[in-house]
Amino acid sequence: MKRHRMLRLFVVGCPRSGTTLLQALLTAHSDIVSFKESHLFDKGFKALGFGRYAVRSSFRRLLTQFAESNEIGPPRFEMKGKSPFALAGAVFDWMDEAAHSKGASTWVEKTPDHVFRLPLITVADPAARFVHIVRRADAVLPSLHTASRLWGNPKSWIGCALHWARALAVSYRSLGKSSHYIVIYERLLADPEKEMRALFAWLKLPWQESIIQRHAAVAGRLIGEGETWKAVRLEIAERATSSGDMIPLHARLLTRALGKYDALVRRLGPTLGASLV
Numbered sequence: 152m153k154r155h156r157m158l159r160l161f162v163v164g165c166p167r168s169g170t171t172l173l174q175a176l177l178t179a180h181s182d183i184v185s186f187k188e189s190h191l192f193d194k195g196f197k198a199l200g201f202g203r204y205a206v207r208s209s210f211r212r213l214l215t216q217f218a219e220s221n222e223i224g225p226p227r228f229e230m231k232g233k234s235p236f237a238l239a240g241a242v243f244d245w246m247d248e249a250a251h252s253k254g255a256s257t258w259v260e261k262t263p264d265h266v267f268r269l270p271l272i273t274v275a276d277p278a279a280r281f282v283h284i285v286r287r288a289d290a291v292l293p294s295l296h297t298a299s300r301l302w303g304n305p306k307s308w309i310g311c312a313l314h315w316a317r318a319l320a321v322s323y324r325s326l327g328k329s330s331h332y333i334v335i336y337e338r339l340l341a342d343p344e345k346e347m348r349a350l351f352a353w354l355k356l357p358w359q360e361s362i363i364q365r366h367a368a369v370a371g372r373l374i375g376e377g378e379t380w381k382a383v384r385l386e387i388a389e390r391a392t393s394s395g396d397m398i399p400l401h402a403r404l405l406t407r408a409l410g411k412y413d414a415l416v417r418r419l420g421p422t423l424g425a426s427l428v
Contacts, residue, residue: 157247157257158257158280159258159276159279159280160177160258160260160279160280160281160282161260162174162260162261162263162284163261163264163265163266163269163281163282163284163318163321164263164284164285164286164318164322165263165285165286165314165315165318165319166263166264166295166298167286167291167294167298168263168286168291168318169284169286169334170263170284171261172339172366172370173261173282173284173334174259175366175370176366177259177350178366178372179359179362179364179365179366179369180257180356181359182256182257182356183257183259183356184249184250184253184255184258184259185258185261185369185372186258186260186261187217187220187221187373188261188262189217189260190213190264191210191213191262192265192268192271193265193268194207194209195207195213196239196268196271198267198268198271202270202274204236210230210238211230214226214242221249223249226242227245228241228244235271236274237275239276240275243279246258246260257356261373266318266321266322267318267321269281269321273330279330280330280332280354281325281331282334283322283332283334284336285318285319285322285333285334285335285336285412285415286336286337287336288315288403288406288410288412289398290336291315292308292311292312292315292398292406293397293398295314295315296308299311308402309401309405311402312409313405315410316405316406316409316410319410319411319412320409320411322415323414326418326419332350334346335416343363344363347362
């Protein structure tokens with residue numbers, strides 16, 4: 152019997168914008184299986200410009216780590232001689248097999264910085280779907296500044312501001328594209344059922360009343376060791392307070408100059424969605 156094509160879904164956005172929370176809400180659906188962060192495409196491939204990529208030497212190690220952390224069998228495909236796009240496609244087929252073995256029709260991969268590898272992923276699979284989540288700079292920057300030290304890769308305030316602005320710019324350019332959907336973090340917290348119902352309608356998956364209740368229970372499977380800073384329950388996220396006052400003036404001015412957050416929210420209007428047609 153021929154297997155139905157798997158829906159491949161990527162959750163992307165600036166780190167510390169709520170990507171893990173959104174992943175948990177998606178994974179609470181019975182038809183969806185989710186993978187832990189892979190970093191396969193941001194750390195495993197180098198962008199050369201003009202739509203070209205090179206496979207980094209770290210790719211094989213990342214692939215092994217991904218298999219181990221997700222408790223799936225090692226890849227059986229040959230890597231040598233494959234173009235970056237063919238290699239990415241082989242990875243997707245391997246992930247399809249893992250998701251199919253668990254009875255799912257859809258899988259979710261969430262690595263925030265894959266927002267910078269959308270061209271690579273799209274060429275490897277033109278049918279891939281992307282869910283972006285965006286959040287105000289005054290909430291993201293302090294969290295990103297602190298978390299980067301826990302990651303062992305500390306970012307300056309300017310570095311955090313530029314990272315946020317670059318990711319937001321990609322999401323802004325994705326408005327109106329049929330394979331992209333934008334979620335506003337603040338709206339998700341304000342009315343999670345409304346926002347998730349709209350997202351599942353876009354995915355053409357039926358709404359399940361247990362999704363909001365189940366998301367915290369499934370979240371534990373999505374977090375790796377040492378990632379205890381991640382808030383993945385709506386009630387925890389709602390209690391989180393903004394630390395925007397601690398952002399230095401130069402970084403704050405930079406986000407105002409480069410950021411398109413308010414413009415993006417205005418373009419989306421009162422309801423969220425993938426396209427504006």
